[in-house]
Amino acid sequence: MTPDLASDDRTAVITLTKTGDSLALVGALTIEAVEKLVRAFSSVQMGSGGTVDIGGLTVMDTAGAWWVITRQTAGAQTNILNATPAQTQLIETVRQNMTPTGVIPPLPHGIVASVATFGARVATAAQTAKELLSFLG
Structure with missing residues (x-):
């Protein structure tokens, strides 16, 4: 499955390829793309040992990092591949600041x-x- 999700004004294009238990992302993973990814791929499940390859991303914001984390936590032992140091830092910052699900303050x-x-x-x-x-x- 290789959909091309573009916003109406063509400013945010993201391509997601799913092969087995692996996802590969190419393009700009920003809030505009995440909105479309959530709607289009809410049913995509990661299996144990799956991977999310973000090496092809040109831009990733906090919404994009959130989406990567949710894909990672949707499957046990899912690995993130080819992340730059900046992407890794952003993902870890978002992960540390996420509210645990099911926890009521x-x-x-x-x-x-x-x-x-x-x-x-x-x-x-x-x-x-x-x-x-x-x-x-």
Whole structure:
């Protein structure tokens, strides 16, 4: 499968080739391309020991790194091949800052949340009063 996914204005073109349990990406893996890849390839599954070859990428942003990580985590022991040092650093930065799936952050304690909300309201009221006073002179 070798689809060519281009945006309407032809600024972002990405080609994905799937051979067995391997994916090869060529082009610009940016947010525009990721949107199309998510829709077109949501059912593409990686098997154990599969690979994602990103050596043909010309550009990759954080959305592209996210997509590579999700493909990697979709299959056990999937390897990323031919990544440049900058791509590796970007992927690791995105991976470290991703929220783990299924983890719900704890809610603030009742009294802490109440005090924080009250403080925010007082600060907002003070800012509004200052702006009103400034406007009226």
